[in-house]
Amino acid sequence: MPRFAANLSLMYGEHDFLDRFAAAARDGFRAVEYLFPYAHPAEALAARLREHGLSQVLFNAPPGDWDAGERGLACLPGRTAEFRAGITRALDYAHALGCPRLHVMAGLAPAGAARAALRATYLDNLAWAAAQAAPAGVEVLIEPINTRDIPGYFLNRQDEAHAIVEELGAANLKVQMDLYHCQIVEGDLATKLRRWLPTGRVAHLQIAGVPERHEPDTGELNYPYLFALIDALGYEGHVGCEYRPRAGTSEGLGWLRPHLR
Numbered sequence: 001m002p003r004f005a006a007n008l009s010l011m012y013g014e015h016d017f018l019d020r021f022a023a024a025a026r027d028g029f030r031a032v033e034y035l036f037p038y039a040h041p042a043e044a045l046a047a048r049l050r051e052h053g054l055s056q057v058l059f060n061a062p063p064g065d066w067d068a069g070e071r072g073l074a075c076l077p078g079r080t081a082e083f084r085a086g087i088t089r090a091l092d093y094a095h096a097l098g099c100p101r102l103h104v105m106a107g108l109a110p111a112g113a114a115r116a117a118l119r120a121t122y123l124d125n126l127a128w129a130a131a132q133a134a135p136a137g138v139e140v141l142i143e144p145i146n147t148r149d150i151p152g153y154f155l156n157r158q159d160e161a162h163a164i165v166e167e168l169g170a171a172n173l174k175v176q177m178d179l180y181h182c183q184i185v186e187g188d189l190a191t192k193l194r195r196w197l198p199t200g201r202v203a204h205l206q207i208a209g210v211p212e213r214h215e216p217d218t219g220e221l222n223y224p225y226l227f228a229l230i231d232a233l234g235y236e237g238h239v240g241c242e243y244r245p246r247a248g249t250s251e252g253l254g255w256l257r258p259h260l261r
Helices: 017-026 042-051 080-097 115-136 158-168 179-185 189-199 223-232 250-255
Strands: 003-007 031-033 055-060 101-103 139-142 173-178 202-207 238-241
Touching (some): 017 031, 031 238, 042 055, 042 080, 055 080, 055 238, 080 101, 101 202, 115 139, 139 158, 139 202, 158 173, 158 189, 173 179, 173 189, 179 189, 179 202, 189 202, 189 223
Parallel strands (some): 003 238, 031 055, 173 202, 202 238
């Protein structure tokens, strides 16, 4: 079965953040992801990983001013210096945490901006980030996100993401395929998995129930079927559990227990 990673930004909210590592390990997780590490010293996070036998498999590069509504800098003209400083900081954390993947958020398309100019900026920034990350053995990921959750987000479809990765041709630039976002924007998930997983360009999957983004045993998707398909297609990466528990996180993990290795 797939290897699951707990998303500590959305899961285990009943605990202080640094206590979520222990809670995830108690529930049988061996890997974690989260949005951002920067509120905590890297060594404090690394110590939690070591103490609880966890692997850090993913986190996000700095997104700009998150509290003010920014959702990434990569497509924004005029923000290149800030973007590059953020990538440098993120790679320092990746080294300290032994994390092999970094998600780079595209950002919100400014009103009235020409999409061609945004795309050119996006590709230039991604090429630079991938070049910086390659010597460290870190993969740079881009993720299509639905515009219901993040209105105006620049990258929304799987084919768009794969076209960018193919165009740039950097071996360490990959796609983060979130089945929750993909279902909302495109649907037909089994066909999408059969199309994209064999390319080798998908480095990380994420899941949540649709439409409420709760546990994957609720909503309109048949995740047991999709998990079996993911296995059949030979995917060996992690599957991030990026969902909002309906109540207590541990109490809602009945769906996971049959799949723990």
